Amino acid sequence: SFTLAIVGRPNVGKSTLFNRLVGKKLALVDDQPGVTRDLREGEGRIADLRFTVIDSAGLEEATDDSLQGRMRRLTERAVEMADVCLFMIDARAGVLPADEVFADILRKKNANVILAANKGEGKAADATILEAYALGLGEPIRMSAEHGEGMGELMDVLRPIYDAHEEKAAADAPEVDVDVGEDDEDAPRIPTRAKPLQIAVVGRPNAGKSTLINKIIGEERLLTGPEAGITRDAISVQQDWGGVPMRIFDTAGMRRKAKVQEKLEKLSVSDGLRAVKFAEVVVVLLDVEIPFEQQDLRIADLAEREGRAVVVAVNKWDVEDEKQTKLKELRESFERLLPQLRGAPLVTVSAKTGKGLDRLQQAIMRAHEVWNRRISTAHLNRWLTGMLEQHPPPAPGGKRIKMRYMTQVKTRPPAFVVMTSHPDLMPESYKRYLINGLRVDFDMPGTPIRLYLRDQG
Ligand code: GDP
Numbered sequence: 001s002f003t004l005a006i007v008g009r010p011n012v013g014k015s016t017l018f019n020r021l022v023g024k025k026l027a028l029v030d031d032q033p034g035v036t037r038d039l040r041e042g043e044g045r046i047a048d049l050r051f052t053v054i055d056s057a058g059l060e061e062a063t064d065d066s067l068q069g070r071m072r073r074l075t076e077r078a079v080e081m082a083d084v085c086l087f088m089i090d091a092r093a094g095v096l097p098a099d100e101v102f103a104d105i106l107r108k109k110n111a112n113v114i115l116a117a118n119k120g121e122g123k124a125a126d127a128t129i130l131e132a133y134a135l136g137l138g139e140p141i142r143m144s145a146e147h148g149e150g151m152g153e154l155m156d157v158l159r160p161i162y163d164a165h166e167e168k169a170a171a172d173a174p175e176v177d178v179d180v181g182e183d184d185e186d187a188p189r190i191p192t193r194a195k196p197l198q199i200a201v202v203g204r205p206n207a208g209k210s211t212l213i214n215k216i217i218g219e220e221r222l223l224t225g226p227e228a229g230i231t232r233d234a235i236s237v238q239q240d241w242g243g244v245p246m247r248i249f250d251t252a253g254m255r256r257k258a259k260v261q262e263k264l265e266k267l268s269v270s271d272g273l274r275a276v277k278f279a280e281v282v283v284v285l286l287d288v289e290i291p292f293e294q295q296d297l298r299i300a301d302l303a304e305r306e307g308r309a310v311v312v313a314v315n316k317w318d319v320e321d322e323k324q325t326k327l328k329e330l331r332e333s334f335e336r337l338l339p340q341l342r343g344a345p346l347v348t349v350s351a352k353t354g355k356g357l358d359r360l361q362q363a364i365m366r367a368h369e370v371w372n373r374r375i376s377t378a379h380l381n382r383w384l385t386g387m388l389e390q391h392p393p394p395a396p397g398g399k400r401i402k403m404r405y406m407t408q409v410k411t412r413p414p415a416f417v418v419m420t421s422h423p424d425l426m427p428e429s430y431k432r433y434l435i436n437g438l439r440v441d442f443d444m445p446g447t448p449i450r451l452y453l454r455d456q457g
Contacts, residue, residue, distance in 0.1 A: 002051040002165050004044065004158070005082035007075050007106070009098040012090040013118040017145035018042065018055035039078055046155045049162050054078050075105050084112040084161050086154075087137060091117035091125035095132055103135045107374070114157050115140045121149060130456070133417055134377055138410045168278055196245035197368055200279035202303070204295045207285045208315040212351035213248055216241055242361050249275040276302055280371065280412065281309040281364050288316045288326065288348075292333050300338050307413045309371035309447045310344045311363045318350040342436075343445035367446035373414055375442055377407045380416070387437050396425045404456055414438075415450035423453035 004021075006014045021044035044053035056078045079085055087106055089099050106113050117125060117132055120142035132140040141157065143150025201209045217239045239246055276282055282303040286296055291314060303310050312334065320326050327348065334346055345363040349356035384406045393401040405419040416438070420426065435449050 002049075002162055003054060003082045003084075004051050005054040005056065005078035005085045006088060007056050007078055007085050008088035008102055009071070009096070012088045012093075013145045014055055014088055017086070017088065017116075017118070017143075018044075018053055020145055020148060020151075021046065021053050039074065039081075046151060046158065049155065049158060051162065054081060072101070072105060075102060076109065079106065079109045079111045082111070083165055084114060084158070086114045086116055088116045088118050089128070089132060089135075089140075091120040091128040091142065093119075094128050095135065099135070103137055106137065110372070112161060113137045114154070116150070116154070117142050118145050120144055121147060130419070133409055133454075134407050136374065136377070136408050136410075138415075139417075164277055196247040197364070198247050198249070198278055198280045199283055199364060200249040200275035200281075200303075200308075201283045201285055202275060202299045203285035203315075204287065204290075204293050207287045207296075208351040209285055212285060212313075212315065212349070212357075215351050215354050215357060216246075216248065242358070244361075244365065249278055276306050276308060279303075279308055281311060281368050283360070283364065284310060284312045286312065286314045288314050288320050291330060292337050297337055300341060304340045304448050307448050307450070309367035309413065310341055311360070311367050311446060312338075312341070312344055312346045313356075313360055313363075314346065314348045315351050317348040317356060318353050320348075323348075340448075341446075343439055345446050363446075370444045371413050371447040372411050373442070373444060373447075374411055375408050375414070380406045380408065383437075383441060384418070384434075387434060391433060393430055394427060396422075396427075399425060401426060409452070410450070413448045413450060414444065415452065417452045417454050419456035420453050421456065423455050426453055 008014055022042035040055040042053050044051055056074050115137045117128055117140045121144045129140055141150055141153045203209055284300045347360045347363050349360050399422055402421045403418050409415050409417045431451055435451050438449055
């Protein structure tokens with residue numbers, strides 16, 4: 001089931017939250033002093049969300065020199081078991097060096113993190129909230145596990161992750177031919193955390209999605225044919241591609257159900273939406289004979305809005321005679337029709353012959369790498385100073401916009417926060433100036449970049 005791990009240094013309030021989520025006060029059983037309890041597990045809930053909660057509270061009893069090492073190991077284990085980690089800091093204490101150790105583990109493990117500043121009631125916590133951005137783990141939720149505050153916010157951030165997980169579990173289920181035996185419940189739960197790179201191949205019917213996937217997986221696991229809609233409901237396959245484990249989502253499955261053309265379009269888009277949500281990198285596959293169709297544009301735009309890395313691949317390149325001219329034309333159309341995807345790679349392929357697939361794979365890997373890119377705060381602030389000098393922000397109505405501090409709060413896709421005075425007065429054009437600057441100066445093609453402004457007086 002969906003698993004949430006609560007991690008953080010001792011005494012931040014992990015157990016209090018655990019008890020609140022699990023809903024009963026589990027007595028802390030410690031018959032032998034000095035024995036470190038292991039990870040605690042319970043069935044947690046917030047509103048209608050039900051999940052497994054893991055608490056790494058056992059650490060609080062550990063007081064000897066090996067604390068650091070044990071903390072690290074236990075946390076790493078919790079992270080490996082979890083779908084999402086709630087990283088708790090103490091808003092009254094501020095961000096301490098020990099917190100950085102945990103932040104570091106979470107980053108290294110590439111964990112899905114919800115940052116929570118506990119004991120957040122009252123004004124005293126304000127400074128910590130700002131400091132917490134600098135951990136580079138996203139927007140902190142202010143909560144009080146003791147008083148039950150912030151549970152709504154926690155639910156809000158948890159829900160999309162939870163939903164995506166449930167949807168994915170449902171989508172994954174049919175293709176696994178598991179023989180459910182009687183004793184299945186006793187079988188050990190093996191966490192499979194060697195996560196494959198998740199790709200969705202999207203595009204209009206007959207663009208060649210199934211042919212492409214067939215070529216990659218090297219066997220006829222999907223059916224292809226000349227008429228639209230012949231692909232059966234094979235929604236995803238996992239396959240090593242050039243030594244890299246990948247899970248490939250196809251959006252073709254649902255097309256079969258659509259009989260009418262207009263319905264077809266609708267279904268393809270909503271189906272595409274589903275695949276796009278699961279994916280890390282979205283490959284928009286175009287047919288060289290009818291590139292950049294309405295449907296292609298919609299799905300590419302969707303991928304950008306969902307914050308996915310995007311690679312555009314032009315298929316059936318084998319039938320193109322005027323390759324040079326065509327390529328130029330394609331690049332122009334791309335720039336004009338999909339300005340929101342500026343810098344995304346455009347690769348020509350032939351799914352049929354397999355030509356260009358190595359370049360496609362490289363483009364996917366690179367887009368994925370950029371999507372995960374993290375830039376140090378020091379580097380960002382030096383850059384920001386330069387940008388401000390080169391082109392100072394406007395002074396609408398005589399009010400000077402002062403930008404004080406910038407930090408990356410998220411990856412996948414990269415997201416940044418700028419602390420600024422009068423964020424409401426900042427024109428869109430200035431935001432675009434900064435975003436484009438980030439893209440060029442830090443070499444981040446093919447990924448959406450988010451920039452948030454926060455009021456800091
Ligand atoms: P899907 O609907 O996007 O899954 O498209 P299919 O994979 O079913 O392909 C539609 C048609 O295009 C089939 O007849 C394929 O043989 C053909 N096709 C796919 N890729 C290529 C290619 O690279 N070159 C050529 N010439 N034909 C292709």
